[in-house]
Amino acid sequence: MDKLLKLGAHIEILKSEYTLDSLDALDYKYISSIREIVDDDTFIIDNPTIRGRLVPLHKGEVYNIYSFIGKGIYYSTIKILSNQLEGNARTVKVSLLKPSEKYDRRAFFRLETTMDVRYLLITPENSEDFKIAVKTGGLLTMDGFQNGTTVDISGGGVKFTSKEKLPAGGMAIMHMKAFVDNKEKNYVFLGKIIVSEQHENIRQLYVHRTQFVDLKQDAREELVRFIFQCEREKLKKR
Numbered sequence: 001m002d003k004l005l006k007l008g009a010h011i012e013i014l015k016s017e018y019t020l021d022s023l024d025a026l027d028y029k030y031i032s033s034i035r036e037i038v039d040d041d042t043f044i045i046d047n048p049t050i051r052g053r054l055v056p057l058h059k060g061e062v063y064n065i066y067s068f069i070g071k072g073i074y075y076s077t078i079k080i081l082s083n084q085l086e087g088n089a090r091t092v093k094v095s096l097l098k099p100s101e102k103y104d105r106r107a108f109f110r111l112e113t114t115m116d117v118r119y120l121l122i123t124p125e126n127s128e129d130f131k132i133a134v135k136t137g138g139l140l141t142m143d144g145f146q147n148g149t150t151v152d153i154s155g156g157g158v159k160f161t162s163k164e165k166l167p168a169g170g171m172a173i174m175h176m177k178a179f180v181d182n183k184e185k186n187y188v189f190l191g192k193i194i195v196s197e198q199h200e201n202i203r204q205l206y207v208h209r210t211q212f213v214d215l216k217q218d219a220r221e222e223l224v225r226f227i228f229q230c231e232r233e234k235l236k237k238r
Helices: 127-136 217-237
Strands: 010-015 028-039 042-046 062-069 070-085 089-102 116-123 145-153 158-162 173-182 183-198 208-213
Touching: 028 089, 116 158, 158 173, 183 217
Parallel strands: none
Antiparallel strands: 010 028, 010 062, 028 042, 042 089, 062 070, 070 089, 116 145, 116 173, 145 158, 158 208, 173 183, 183 208
């Protein structure tokens, strides 16, 4: 069992498309605690609640969990195995998919910003071209890029809008231009589509939440510097 997840530990649970610092995290954050440790990869938690109301979790669902240890925050990922009833208490049996890691709030701070973003969905038809482009450094010359607009961006992913619905679980190349230290910088990321849904107010638009895949640490740190540079500029203007 993960040494940081101990019996009785308070945990906060979020769906995999959200982080602790997502703008709407409070609307989706569930509260629970670890009731029993079964083995190294399995434990039982109290049925989570949100604002005092029980929340049903379903077999096969995947969630991020956060624990608070000292002054640090740690997160890991769980998969729901089953729901149980022990006397009058409802519990949930879960498996640990990955060990706890230190949660870097800076890396996941979300900046609300409107930027142009180009994206290209990777499909069976263009997957071979994608592999060649990765090797040759020619990702931006591939055919089929579409245009979108960012809603917010963090070191963990981008939320953006476009005129088409994208498949959840699909992969896309994303390209953004930004000025860092007065120099234009091209950011090219591989992102996983977590959620794609119709815009609440604009019928012709869809909102997509994406998570960066295999983002190298130096690229993430540069992106975080850009995000906080933008935030400082916004504060100065205020």
